[in-house]
Amino acid sequence: MQGALLRSWTRRGPLAWALWPVSLVFRTLVALRRQLYQRGWLHSQRVDAMVIVVGNVVAGGAGKTPTVISLVLHLQAQGLQVGVISRGYGRSSQECLEVLPGALPQDVGDEPLLVQRTTGAPVFVARTRHAAATALLARHPKTQILVCDDGLQHYAFYRDLEVCVFDDRGTGNGFVLPAGPLREPWPRTQVASVGQADNRLLMLHTGSHPAFAGYTAQRRLAPYAVRRDGSTVPWSALQTADAKPLLALAGIAQPESFFAMLRAGGLTLAHTLALPDHYDFDSLPRSIHEGYQLICTEKDAMKLWQHVPDALAIPLVQTMDAAFFTALDDAVATHLTPKLSSPHGHTTS
Known part of the structure; x- marks a missing residue:
């Protein structure tokens, strides 16, 4: 059923049209909620830092977390103090927690753990973004910019x-859920999002074939794998005569894209195993992978390493257009300059 639904979202076929009346209800509820915020009947909560939300309008993964990591690393390179907030999708705990090295993914979520491991930035998870932001700023008061993973x-x-991320699916068949993949009608009738300061929206395409105008990012796999202890293994060592056959697995929104990138890079895969997004690996039978070298995405490794310590993670490297970072830097400068000139503003030292 899930596969049929995903396929129906690529075109306006019989299933999409059958679900279209239901999607009108969803569309109406989305519009009503936006109106409540736009008219001031519901209010957006603020914090004392610049907030950048990275999200998408298409259900399923489009490259949000790699984009968050790229943004954080870029802003850190500019000397800025950056923190990351998230709900921590799929975690069992409901507490507001700081994501520290050695944290368990079931407590904080796999993606926040990956962001912290990759960037070293302070990362907090909570049931609401405002709660996570408040806790992060209380613990790290010099933070100037908060990057919110999801929450558009x-x-x-x-x-x-706002940074809205698209992949090769574009907007699919153009219908909202459940007749199509859209979480909100697109393009927006108003460019400004609700609760947004200055109408700033950056659209980023992570796929190979952008469906419409926007900035682009190129994605490739790193030419090495990463062990649990952080050491690396070149791909050539995975294909020697005495190396174990490779079993690639992925618990992401589009597993086949990961497998295709591995094969395109020259790896011979004995088997592949596509798993549900955010799969917990608790029920992964050992008999499936005995005798194989497991390779997976970095996100999956955050959980898989608890069960298979010798699994190898293949990092995803995302490279943004220079023009994207120019637009990002302009937006940051516009927001931070008044604070930096204020006697009570943050500094970058």
Whole structure:
């Protein structure tokens, strides 16, 4: 059923049209909620930092977390103090927690753990973005910029900049859920999002064939694998005569894209195993992978390493257009300059 639904989202076929009346209800509810915020009947909560929300309007993964990592690393390179907030999708705990090295993914979520491991930035997870932001700023008061992983439609949290990520699916068949993949009608009738300061929206395409105008990012796999202890293994060592056959697995939105990138890079895969997004690996039978070298995405490794310590993670490297970072830097400068000139503003030292 899930596969049939995903396929129906690529075109306006019989299933999409059958679900279209239901999608009108969803579309109406989305519009009503936006109106409540736009008219001031519901209010967006602010914090004392610039907020950049990275999200998408298409259900399923489009490259949000790699984009968050790229943004954080870029802003850190500019000397800025950056923190990351998230709900921590799929975690069992409901507490507001700081994501520290050695944290368990079931407590904080696999993606926040990956962001912290990759960037070293302070990362907090909570049931609401505002709660996570408040806790992070209390613990790290010099933080100037908060990057929110997901939450484009979470209007209760005020944002100064939105980054909307698309992949090769574009907007699919153009219908909203469940007749199509859209979480909100697109393009927006108003460019400004609810609870947004200055109408700033950056559209980023991570696929090979952008469906419409926007900035682009190129994605490739790193030419090495990463062990649990952080050491690396070149791909050539995975294909020697005495190396174990490779079993690639992925618990992401589009597993086949990961397998295709591995094969395109020259790896011979004995088997592949596509798993549900955010799969917990608790029920992965050992008999499936005995005798194989497991390779997986970095996100999956955050959980898989608890069960298979010798699994190898293949990092995804995302390279943005220079023009994207120019637009990002302009937005950051516009927001931070007044604070930096204020006697009570943050500094970058």
